[in-house]
Amino acid sequence: MVGQKSELDDYIGQCLNNRYLIRDLIGKGGMGRVYLAEDTAKGGMPIAVKILSLNLANQQMSQRFAREIFIGAQLGRKSKHIVRILSYGVTDDKTPFYVMEYLQGKNLKQILKIKPLTISKFLQICNQICLGLQCAHQGISHKGEIYPIVHRDIKPENIFISEDSKQGEIVKILDFGIAKFLTERSGMTLTDSFIGSLPYCSPEHMEGRKLLDVRSDIYSLGVLMFEMLTGKHPFQTKSNSFGTWYQAHRFQMPPTVEEINPQVKVPQILEKLLMSCLAKEVSDRPQNINKILEDLEKVNIQLKDVIPSNGSDIVNLSFPVQLVPATLLSEQECLQKNWPKNKPIAPIGFPHLLHTTQRPIPTFWAMLPKQEITRFLDKIHGTEFISKMNVYPMLLWVTVLYDAEPSMTKWLPYFLDLKDNKGQNIARGLAEVGYYHLLFFPLEDPTRCSHVTTLNLTASQRQQLVDWLEISQQSKELISPNQAKNILKTEYEKLKLDILQNLAIHQKSERESLKNWMNKFLEIFLKFVSRH
Structure with missing residues (x-):
């Protein structure tokens, strides 16, 4: 600031x-x-x-x-x-x-005044903006209810690039909640009360719709992403009036990046993402930030090893080279695995790299009572990583078998010491593959794996693992490994409630998606029956 x-x-x-x-x-x-x-x-x-x-x-x-x-x-x-x-x-x-x-640094408007971003810089900044929006759109808890939060004023001035001596550049979104507060002031006309930056407003926002959802922010993000890549706004107006900007947002078709700046070559998937974010109709846009993060990750993977001769635009990115297909090690193959003879027959869990012809695949083996395994088969599972890299390069990897009743939730924690080869290899495998198989072994019949499920990591978790692995190479141990474990245990206990709330949101979202799918199926089925 x-x-x-x-x-x-x-x-x-x-x-x-x-x-x-x-x-x-x-x-x-x-x-x-x-x-x-x-x-x-x-x-x-x-x-x-x-x-x-x-x-x-x-x-x-x-x-x-x-x-x-x-x-x-x-x-x-x-x-x-x-x-x-x-x-x-x-x-x-x-x-x-x-x-x-x-905060010390600059906002995005100040940066874009000088020149557009390279694709690599664009991906770094855009990914962090999306992570912030994803958190807000998932919602916060207020009086026992979860409320998704829509920013309503995403623009370059509200994106701040903070310079942190330890973590490097961190993107921060400003003014959450304030736009909504100012918009809701009573006793004012639309012209007086309209809050938002006209060049970045979604059509539905300008029409005064009260029930804006996350896709309004996605439209504003689309305008912002276009400007980040080209240095210019996707729409041109003769004046800065409300009416001319509304006409532009509602009726003007956005140009391609190349039409605005022929020097900028972007992958087709990124061009398609920009156009979908700028769709006039809400239903034609990405329905959530997760979809945008997935597409940005695909662009990251495509550009990983592409370095142009002038070295000015696409650079070697730190994200894993490729997403390894899940078919390399099927869940069916995991069911053939036997409990190691050197492990006790007891309710414990541990990670293990299973080797395939192409590369090792990370897995987590857990022995639990048969009744518990059965109870969690159709439940939501989650993954969390906790670290204090500034004092010791160690991660606490937590697999959560979620139950709506908190006391029934099962926590499977494991420490990964990034100072030893085993910990490094498992962390690297998780980052590069992007998922892990969870193998269940019943305590009553421990000979062979009885059930398998696969847990996916988010793009941000994978990038975090990459960053931590890099940091671990230079970090100095200020405390002993046991002291680090105690610190992480304390942090873990503090975060349990937040983890449960996030999983509750995820479960609710999945139920709503299933309900929508069932309603759609029923609608199609009834149409079919009526015709025949």
């Missing part, structure tokens, strides 16, 4: 809530002004304060503002790609403000 020069400003020098000392103006826009400030309660720690461009006229508006800030604060805790909100309040003249982590 660095950029604008200081100017005369009534807030500079004030101490908001007797705690936040305003030092300098560092940014301003349609929603308000951002200041560099000090948190006097924390020894002058630098923070950013955003003071909004409106007054809270009544208690109802104050409560709504507090609710949206609460949403933003939850999201910042869930994803490192959403700016963290630390606190909020109102100034003496009833103007709302909120306190954020202070």
Whole structure:
């Protein structure tokens, strides 16, 4: 949040809530002004304060503002790609403000002013934007309910590239919840109350539809992605009025990347992704961020070893070379495996690399009572990785057999020490293959594997594993392996509730998808019956 020069400003020098000392103006826009400030309660720690461009006229508006800030604060805790909100309040003249982590770097608008992004840089930044949006769209818990969060104002100014000395460049999405709060102000006309940046708004957003869903953000992301690659907006207007932008978003067909900038050559799958995100009709766009992440991963894989002669655009990416087909080791083959003789007959779990003619495939073997295995066969399973790489290169790999009753959920944790070859090989296998087979052995009849299921890793988990493997090569052990395990165990216990909530969201989504599929099937079946 660095950029604008200081100017005369009534807030500079004030101490908001007797705690936040305003030092300098560092940014301003349609929603308000951002200041560099000090948190006097924390020894002058630098923070950013955003003071909004409106007054809270009544208690109802104050409560709504507090609710949206609460949403933003939850999201910042869930994803490192959403700016963290630390606190909020109102100034003496009833103007709302909120306190954020202070970031050093540039927003995407400042970066794109210089030149478009190379494809490799585009993929790095876009992937992180999608991870932040994915977290928000999956929703947050409020009073026992899960609420998907739509940003409503995705634009270059709200994408910040933060420079972190330890983790390198991290993309952060700004202003979650605020657009919705400002849009919902009562007693205003559409023109007065419309909040959003006209060049990036979806057609349905401009039409004033109240029930915007995640596909509105996907449209804005499409405009943003096009601009990131070409340096230009996909639509041209003669003025900046609401009407001309609405005509462009609703009726203008977007050009191809090559039509705008012949120097930029993008893979066909990426061109197709851009056009689908920019579809006029909501139903023609990708239905969720997961689909976009999958396509970006495919582009990553295609471009892995392609390095042009000028070295200016496509570079060697850090993502795994290729996704190994699941057919290399079928679940049927896993059913032929026997429990190792050197392992006790007891409820334990451990990872094992099974070799094929092409490469080793990661698996996890678990011995459980037969009744438990049966209970979890049709349930949702999840995978989590926990690490503290800054103190010791070790991962806690957790396989979760989910049950809606938390006490019935089964946790299968295992430590991977990235300082030894076994841990490195398993982590590398997981990153490169992108899935692992989970083999169940019944405690009552442990001779042979009785059931197998396959768990897929997300694109972000695979990239995390790649990053951790790279870090482990240079990291120094500040503590012993046993101390590292104790730290990870503590962190693991803290995260269990969040993991269960995420799995509950996933289960609900799967049930809704199944219900929609069944309804569609029934509709087709009834049409068939009526014709015959």
